[in-house]
Amino acid sequence: MKFPSLNTQILLGAVFGILIGIALVSVGKESAITQTSLYAANLVGTFFIDLLKMVLIPLVFTSITVGVANLQAHQQIHRVWMTTLSFFVFSMSVAIVVGLTANAIFQTGKGLHLAMFQNAMANFSAKQQTPSDFFTHFLHGLFMNPFAALAQGDVLAVLIFALFLGIALVIGGERYKNILVLLQEFLDIVMQMVRWIMTIAPFGIMALLIKLMVTQDLALLGTLGKFAAVVSGSLLFHGVVLLPLILYLVTGMTPWRFWRGAREALVTAFATSSSSATLPITLRCVEHNLHVRKEIAQFVIPLGATINMDGTALYEATAALFVANLVGIDLNLTQQLIVFFTAMFAAIGAPGIPSAGMVTMVMVLQSVGLPAEAIAILLPIDRLLDTLRTAANVEGDMIGSLVVQKLVYSKGEKHD
Secondary structure, eight states: OOOOOHHHHHHHHHHHHHHHHHHHHHHOTTSHHHHHHHHHHHHHHHHHHHHHHHHHHHHHHHHHHHHHHHGGGGTOHHHHHHHHHHHHHHHHHHHHHHHHHHHHHHOTTTTOOGGGGHHHHHTOOOOOOOHHHHHHHHHHHHSOOHHHHHHHTOHHHHHHHHHHHHHHHHHHGGGGHHHHHHHHHHHHHHHHHHHHHHTTHHHHHHHHHHHHHHHOOOHHHHHTHHHHHHHHHHHHIIIIIIHHHHHHHHHOOOHHHHHHHHHHHHHHHHHHOOHHHHHHHHHHIIIIISOOOHHHHHHHHHHHHHHOOHHHHHHHHHHHHHHHHHTTOOOOHHHHHHHHHHHHHHHHHSOSSTTTHHHHHHHHHHTTTOOGGGGGGTHHHHHHHHHHHHHHHHHHHHHHHHHHHHHHSOTTSOOO
16 A cells, blocks of 8 residues: 655645644533643644754754855855845845735724733733844844854854854865765764654644644634734735745746645644744755755755744734734834834844744834833734744745755756
8 A cells, every 4th residue: 555645644634633623622622532632732743843853953053064065066155145145135025015015905903902902911021122132132142152052952053153164164175075074974864863753744743733723712813803814814925926926937936836845844834833843844845846956955944944034024014013003103104114124133033933923023013112012912813823924934945945046056057
C-alpha cells in the first residue's frame, strides 16, 4: 500500500484537526472527553514544537554561515545581500500600505466604545517603551556574546554572528576551507534530524489545530468581527494576490505551481503561528519543491524568518489605526507615516514565535500617542489572526528566495 505524500498527510492532518476541534466544542469544553482530548493534543503539539525548536538554533547558525560562505564561489554575495534586503523592505512596505488602505476604506473601530474592554484592560499590564528606547534595545540585541546567544536561543543575535562568520569565511577563501567543510557536514546532520521530525508533522499539526479550535474564546470575536475580517481579508489579498503577482512578474512562476510546492510550509506556519518553528520545513520546500539554489535558500530563508514579516507589519499598522478609531483620534498623514515606519521596524524586531508581535505592538501605538493599554483589546483575537499573518510571513520569505534567485542569476545559467 502506497502512503500519501508528506504534503498530503499534513493537509489531511490540518483538516482532521479542525473537524475534531469543532466536534469537541460541540460536545462541550468542560466535558471529560474534551478535556482528555485537549490534554493529549497539548502533549503532542508541544512535543512537535519542542522538536522544531531543538534544531532551530543549529539550523539558523549553520545555514546562514554556509549560505554566505558558499556565495563566494559565484562572486554574488553583494548582489544577494542587496537584492534580498531590497525585496524584504519592498514586500513589507506593500503589506503595510494594504493594511492602511483597508482600514481607511472600512473604518474599523468606528462606533465601538473602549469602555466595553475595561475588564480586560484592568488585567493587562503593558510595558511602557518609547520608540527611541525600543530602537536602542533592538540594536543592542543584535550584537552579543555568540555563545550566550546560542544558549539563550536568541535567533537574531545568532543570525548576526553567523553573517559575520560567513563573511570571514568568504574573505579567508581557501585558508578556511576545512572549517567550511565541517560546517557543511554539520548542516547536513541537522537537516537529517529535520527529516526525522517531519515524519510526525501531520500529527503535530493536527494536535495544534485541535487545541486552537477548543481553547479560542470566540465570544469577543463577534464584537471585533469587522476588524478581524478586515485584517484577514487584507492578509489574504496580500498573500493570494499581491505576492504571487510579484512572483509571476519577476520569475514567470504561476501561483498554482508555487502553492503546490509551498503548501507544506504554509500549512505548518498556519498551524504553529511561528515562522521560526516553520523554518526547517520552509527550507525543505524551497530547496526540494521549488528548486531554489542551496546557497540562496540557506541565506534568504533564515534571514527572512527573522526580519521579513509582511503579515506582522500589516497587522500592526492596521491595529494602530483601529485603536485610534476606538479612542476617537483621527491620525493625519504624518502620523500614518510614523505608523508605517514604526510598524516596519517593530515587525523586524519581533521574534518568530506565536503572538510575538503583541510585544512590539506597544511601541507602534505609543509612536503616535495612542494608549498602550489598548493592546488588551486585541488579545482575545490575536492568537486567531496570528495564524494568517504567520502564513503571510513565511510566504513572503519563500517568494523572496525565488525572486532573489531570478534577479541574481542570469537566465542562461543552469540551476542546481
